[in-house]
Amino acid sequence: MYILNYHYKNKIHLKNFLQKNHIKNSNKLFIQILHTGKDLKKVLKIKDFLERIFSKASILGTVSSGIISNEEIIDDDIIISFSIFKASKTLSKGYKNIDLEDILNDLSQNIIKSNTKLLIAFTNVFAFDSSNFLMKLNEKFPNLVIAGGNTGNYYEQINPNIFTKDILDCDLVVTTINSDVLEVKTDYLFNWETIGEEMIITKSDKATVYTIDNKKAINVYKEYLGDEITSNLLENAGQFPLIYTDSNVEIARGIIDYDNENGSITFAGEIPQKKKVKFGFANIDSIKLHNKQKLLSLYKNKQEGVFIYSCAARREMLGTYFEKEMKILNCLGPSSGLVLFGEFFHNKTCNCNNLLNITSTFVTLNEKELEEEISFKDIKIKTSKKDIKLNALTNLIKKTSEKLDENNYYLKQFKELVEESSIYSTTNEMGEITYVNENFEKSSGFSRKELIGQNHNLVRHPENKSSQFINLWETISKGKTWHGLIKNKRKDGSSYHVLSDIAPIYYKNGDFREYLGIRHDVTELEEYKILLKYELDNTSKTLADNLNYTKQYENAVNTSVAIIKIDKNLIITYTNDKFLELTQYKEDELLGLSWDKLLDIKHKNNGDFENISKRLNEGEVVNYILNKVGKNGETFITRSNFYPITNLKNETIEYINVLTDVTDIFNLNEEITNTQKEVVFTMGAIGETRSQETGLHVKRVAEYSYLLAILSGLSEEDANLLRQASPMHDIGKVGIPDNILNKPGVLTPEEFEIMKTHAQLGYEMLKHSKREILKASAIVAREHHEKWDGSGYPRGLKGENIHIYGRITAIADVFDALGHDRIYKKAWPLEDIYKLLKEEKGKHFDPNLIDVFFNNLDKFLEIKELLDD
Known part of the structure; x- marks a missing residue:
């Protein structure tokens, strides 16, 4: 196939052109009569003339705000473009005042064939909904390539007067090219860039947008482009379209109409409601660079023909460079086309149709492959002063936009980091909640919908003192940050504790914006403190002095978040005040220091540092418990979260290390464990004291149990837990009457039954605890009188159904009890004890445990001698 473009002069000249080029009447001929609407009568006479000569050809005509003829752009004359195919047939039809469903049915039945390679469509931009047409057409023919666009002249309000041989002033005309050999490729040049903040279309109806971010659309343009912009919105703002993404295609929407009364703007194509949009601008340098690069990536050899459909707003914005862009496209092959008000594009990647704006869309056609390679000759266009200024302006906009985008991207990551690691909310000046993050919803049990518009009193616990909140409001009202612990109430009525930082946030001009609250859940710490106090209060009055130290933990909740920034070489580049407070260093002492200098040496020796560095280098988020050493040489413990920060290219540029000081929590856990041990031992001693036995019995049983556990293969952790729990084996005796517990003679059967209840009593006293030591103590108390053959009590368990703790403590208890005086007996000789055990x-x-005991008898005797009464 090939394309011939004829610049109309007169009828005789046209006849000579046709004869000279041997153009014949055939259904393989596609004729386009392209004009600018200046002399419609002349155009129609040309149509009638061509129709008489080429009765078999497809003929259509349309108005354009610019005609593309090879390298030229024609504004005032008539161009007749002849597309002459050798192995492809063409078919055209026009539609006027016909329902869309009827159009689609007719296309399906009479126009579109199984071998249709391309459908070219032109619509009346004033009368036809092209967006809906493209969508419905795609539903019926998902693989059909479509090109063309909206014709007419919105700037000058010129009706497109599109026509075919049979129908004038159509709403829609189509031409199909049907072939078994034709190769069709379609793509587009855009390269507009976005600038400014992302906005949301909050109200729209097809192509008319009423509100953006809940503001009138015109007011948004005023806000960003100036008040004078609306004096002539079409002329002044057309170069700044709205851009959004659909199926990975960037779609721009240029302005074609507006209504000052209701503040709406109509665009050259639909913008769906809730779409995220940004303003766009033309970066001339970027367009120059990427146009050639894109074409070279798509094509190696020349094409037989090129149809070009470009946008009027693109032409307006690019100035003289638009001429160069057309010349570049013409390097692909002979071309013809139009300047339109919306370009049709079929995305083969997702098999979907798009109505584009501000692009140069093009279709290449080949019936046979050409061998001539593409070459972009040096195209020189005279540049005006306006173009030079425009180029400088777009460069300035680009650099500013890149910096703004980078900062916004960085701040977005920072905000996401804070939101992910904390309980986060904002309120207005009246204290009404305006935003909560997901962690706030999870912690409180309330949904975001239930919280927005409410006061934080909704989640505050009634036990909080009113003076605390008076102080809070006084502090933040003065522009300062308030720190403190708050007890909150969940939706289900349960309580939780948060360590809170609340501060006012201001705009750059000093006006109030919102109050921001960042919180960390410290409920577990508070519950440990409360539980510890409860258990100690209920153990014995003799432990009263030991309870005083629980007050030391009241300050443990006064922790806060420390942050440092580290570059890719792990050098500290930033520290906040909390980090300086933790480490006791000054800022200038830390900046430039390698991050690992503050790390406890054990993390280097055990490979932690190497592992963290490796994972950071791989772009992972890393969480670790790390020991750090401050300036004074003291070690503190941190929960350290490392987050890679990336740029727009997803390249890591630095790391943010968020540290929470958990030293007090770790110390508290150790204290709690030690206190629990003391509680267990003291309670065990109390039980033994009631039966007039010494506290050394529980110590010996504890050590025997630990030794036997280790020797029988239990882990150090399990064996140590048994050592801590076994002193409670007879705690149930506190519930046995003294006349039975301390009876010097043999118990009656009835009295023995009462005595046997001490095992279950001990279990009932301890079973509700969630602490590991007391849970283990409950097991020991209930099962140390069970027997291997099932004859023991209280449940008659047998063999390995008896917990290993119970089996071990049984041997330890009997071995020690028989070897010492009791109120009802004298100590047995060791040989008699050995005999009984065997x-x-x-x-x-x-x-098995008895075998282990006798195989290591000397070790048990060492303990007996060391802790003898």
């Missing part, structure tokens, strides 16, 4: 092997006692 006789009860497999009956009372676990046979």
Whole structure:
């Protein structure tokens, strides 16, 4: 195939052109009569003339705000473009005042064939909904390539007068090219860039946008482009379209109409409601660079023909460079086309149709492959002063926009980091909640919808003192940050504690914007403190002096978040005040220092530092508990979260290290464990004291149990837990009457039944605790009188159904009890004790444990000698 463009002069000249080029009447001929609407009568006479000569050809005509003829752009004359195919047939039809469904049915039945490679469509921009047409057409023919666009002249309000041989002033004309050999490719040049903040279309109806970010659309243009912009919005703002993304295609929408009365703007194509948009601008340098690069990536050899459909707003914005862009496209092959008000494009990647704006859309056609390679000759266009100024302006906009985007991207990551690691909310000046993050919803049990517009009193616990909130409001009202612990109430009525930082946020001009609250859940710490106090209060009055130290933990909640920034070489580039407070260093002492200099040496020796560095280098988010060493040489413990910060190219530029000082929590856990040990031992001692036995019995049983556990293969952790729990084996005796517990003689059967209840009593006292030590103590208390053969009490368990803790403590308790005086008996000789243990092997006692005991008897005797009464 090939394209011939004829610049109309007169009928005789046209006849000579046709004869000279041997153009014949055929259904393989596609004729386009392209004009600018200046002399419609002349155009129609040309149509009639051509129709008489080429009755078999497809003929259509349309108005354009610019005609593309090879390298030229024609504004005032008539161009007749002849597309002459050798192996492809063409078919045209026009539609006027016909329902869309009827159009689609007719296309399906009579126009579009199984071998249709391309459908060219032109619509009346004033009378036809092209967006809906493209969508419905795509539903019926998802693989069909479409090109063309909206014709007419919005700037001068010139009706497009599109026509075919049969129908004038159509709403829609189509031409199909049907072939078994034709190769069709379509793409577009855009390269507009976005600038400014992302906005949301909050109210729209097809192509008319009423509000953006809940503001009138015209007012948004005024806000960003100046008040004078609306004096002639079409002329002044057309170069700043709105841009959004659909199916990975950037779509621009230029202004074609507006209504000052209701503040709406109509664009050259639909912008769906809730779409995120940005303003766009033309970066001339970027367009120059990327146009050639894109074409070279798509094509190696010349094409037989090129149809070009470009946008009037693009032409207006690019100035003289638009001529160069057309010349570049013509390097692909002979071309013809139009300047339109919306370009049709079929995206083969997702098989969807798009109505584009501000692009140069093009279609290349080949019936056979050409061998001539593409070459972009040096195209020189005279540049005006206006173009030079425009180029400088767009460069300035680009650099400013890049910096703004980078800062916004960085701030977005920073905000996401804070939101992810804290309970976050904002309020207005009246204290009404305007935003909460997901962590706030999870912690409170309330949904975002339930919280927005409410006061934080909704979640505050009634136990909080009113004076605390008076102080809070006084502090933040003065522009300062308030720090403190607040007890909150969840939706289900349960309570939780948050360490809070609340501060006012201001605009650059000093006006109030909002109050910001960042919180960290410290409920577990507070519950530990409360539980510890409860358990100690209920143990014994003899422990009263020990309870005083719980007050030391009241300050443990006064923790805060420290932040440092580290470059890719792990050098500290920033520290906040909290980090300086933690480390006792000054800022200038830390900046430029390698991050690992503050790390405890153990993390280097055990490979932690190497592992963190490796994972950071791979772009991971890293969480670690790390020991740090401050300036004074003291070690503190931190929960350290490392977050890679990336630029727009997803390249890591630095790391943010968020540290929470958990030293007090770790110390508290250690204190709690030690206190629990003391509680367990003291309670065990109390139980033994009631039966007039010494506290050394529980110590010996604890050590025997630990040794036997280790020797029988239990882990150090489990063995140590048993050592801590076993002193409570007889705690249930506190519930046995003294006349039975301290009876010097043999108990009656009835009295023994009462005595046996101490095992279950001990379990009932301890079973509700969630602490590991007391849970283990409950097991020991209930099961240390169970016997291997099932004859024990209280439940008659047998064999390995008896917990290993119970089986071990049974041996330790009997071995120690028989070897010491009791109120009802004298101490047995060791040989008699050994004899009993061996006789009860497999009956009372676990046979394997008895073997372990006798194989290591010397170690048990060392403990007996060391802790003897």
